[in-house]
Amino acid sequence: MSYETHLQRVDERKNALQKLLSEVLEGRTRVVLEIGCGHGHWLVDYASAFPDAFCLGIDIIGDRIARACKKQASRNLENVCFVVGEAWEVIEGLPPEIQLEKVFILFPDPWPKKRHWKNRLFQNPFLDRLAQSCASEAKLYFRTDHSGYMKWSKSIANENLNWEVSAKAEWPFERESVFQSKAEAFESLVLVRHSAES
Numbered sequence: 001m002s003y004e005t006h007l008q009r010v011d012e013r014k015n016a017l018q019k020l021l022s023e024v025l026e027g028r029t030r031v032v033l034e035i036g037c038g039h040g041h042w043l044v045d046y047a048s049a050f051p052d053a054f055c056l057g058i059d060i061i062g063d064r065i066a067r068a069c070k071k072q073a074s075r076n077l078e079n080v081c082f083v084v085g086e087a088w089e090v091i092e093g094l095p096p097e098i099q100l101e102k103v104f105i106l107f108p109d110p111w112p113k114k115r116h117w118k119n120r121l122f123q124n125p126f127l128d129r130l131a132q133s134c135a136s137e138a139k140l141y142f143r144t145d146h147s148g149y150m151k152w153s154k155s156i157a158n159e160n161l162n163w164e165v166s167a168k169a170e171w172p173f174e175r176e177s178v179f180q181s182k183a184e185a186f187e188s189l190v191l192v193r194h195s196a197e198s
């Protein structure tokens with residue numbers, strides 16, 4: 001495949017994602033997002049517990065999202081939907097009126113080898129772009145069982161100008177995700193989006 005063809009395909013994929021997001025989020029402004037939702041176990045339980053919230057689960061792997069959609073349908077939940085997409089592309093494809101109020105990143109791939117750290121999702125450019133799509137005082141909930149990834153994330157979060165680490169914010173919904181059920185121990189980090197005026 002030529003580089004031009006590759007770029008054209010990326011463009012087509014992003015346009016299709018943008019169209020899909022505007023369809024599934026039509027009429028919504030406030031959204032709860034789970035990035036890397038896997039098979040959707042955690043988010044269907046969250047949506048069931050918070051019927052007034054509208055929830056969007058995304059994962060880069062289509063088969064996982066297909067299974068998440070089946071769960072949503074079998075539970076007859078109208079306040080959750082699942083979309084296949086890469087985190088950056090989804091954030092950039094959100095309709096401009098959408099304001100994320102809570103974002104969950106639960107047990108993201110830790111990329112333990114140093115040469116792979118560049119692939120970690122939790123990085124300043126991503127936090128900055130995510131903040132643009134968030135409501136003032138939105139919260140980002142991050143949980144991992146990888147101590148190195150947690151250390152990395154705390155250090156980035158402490159320097160980031162758009163987010164503040166909250167020591168007092170509580171975890172809003174305790175339910176084991178698939179990866180949490182396999183973890184021996186884990187840590188959580190909660191960030192609060194600085195208000196637009198600050």
Ligand SMILES: C[S@@+](CC[C@H](N)C(=O)[O-])C[C@H]1O[C@@H](n2cnc3c(N)ncnc32)[C@H](O)[C@@H]1O
Nearest residue numbers: 036038059060061086087106107109177178179
């Ligand atoms: C380790 S699993 C955790 C799944 C689930 N959150 C849990 O706690 O059981 C990480 C998930 O993130 C997805 N993922 C990895 N990178 C992603 C990205 N850039 N955008 C969207 N999803 C991603 C993977 O496909 C996988 O399902």
